[in-house]
Amino acid sequence: MSRRADQKQAARVIRQQLAAERRRTRTMWITFVAVGVLLIAGLIGWGVWQSQKTTSYATPAGVTENGGTDAGILVAGDGPVTVEVYLDFICPACKQFEATVNPTLNQLLADKKIRLVWHTLGFLDGASTTQYSTRAASSAGCASDGGKLKEYGEALFAQQPAEGGPGLSDDQLIDVGGTVGLNAPSFAQCVRDVRYSDWVAHVNDMASQRGVNQTPTVFVAGKQVKQPTAENVAAAVAAA
């Protein structure tokens, strides 16, 4: 091989090496950038989450410590056995529960056997286009301020909107209050302000921490009733 060809060959090898070197550097930079993008995305998520977490919340009248600090709200009664119901006002199974188990609960209340506590969850906000779940639960807090939580909650189930739609408007939530005697302007204002939305978020958290992520869920004397039928709830109360 001629000397000239040798030189050419050497130059080509060097060029290839330089190119490979450049590729390596670029690949390294691309990797750096990509890892950076992922890290930043994670940090943004963390930051947004932190800013959304509510540490302070206004509590309605009648909150209880069942299932966590401020996690429940007293509906009625002061009997020896506490019955806790986790519900969401847009959940069809809760309406069903209300229809089938409420007569039993009312009897137990009349007999002064139980103290009824609700956990008004707002965890099905995705089931309406207007976050009806949280708005309804907050309005229930307003009704508790007015001393008519039980009546208002039952009226909300009677008027339960279909899932996937807009739910009841604020005006309708206020009108439902009117039907059970909540006529004060302060109630209407409280509903419009969604005054207890932060508290509802807190109730959601407390439920999730207790392992409750389904409604209706029933606890009698602190123990979950797996199949909350009227008979099973009555039996659990009798056994407590």
Place this chain on the structure above:
Amino acid sequence: MARLILGGVWVAAGMSKIGDLAASGRAVAAYRLLPHDAATFLGAVLPFLEIALGLLLILGLATRLAAAASAILLIAFIAGIASAWARGLRIDCGCFGAGGDLAAGEQPQYFSETIRDIALLALAGFLVVFPRTRFSLDSRLLDGGPRQ
């Protein structure tokens, strides 16, 4: 193609969760695999990571890395669903938006969810092995550089 499908799925999955991070956290907690606080943290960070991964894949930037990360995430998801399945939990996977326990009458979709994730995992695996595809930023930056 594989890049666009996998990336599109990531972006869609992330976007569907990003509106309600608390719900996303509860969906992770419903698997009952992590302590509650860790689950809500993961639930908040995950949507953003998914979108970032999706964008990297769609742009074709650091494809091999993004595909490998996708594969790891998918394996974790499949493991989560499989364990929920094995423990007899009745939950929605929360893959696209809010998950959580299912109401009575709703059936868990564990089988189809697992099959879907395995299909996506295959796409990710393909991209790990063959990360260089047409119209990607990677090939622009690495091959289309100034020629001598």
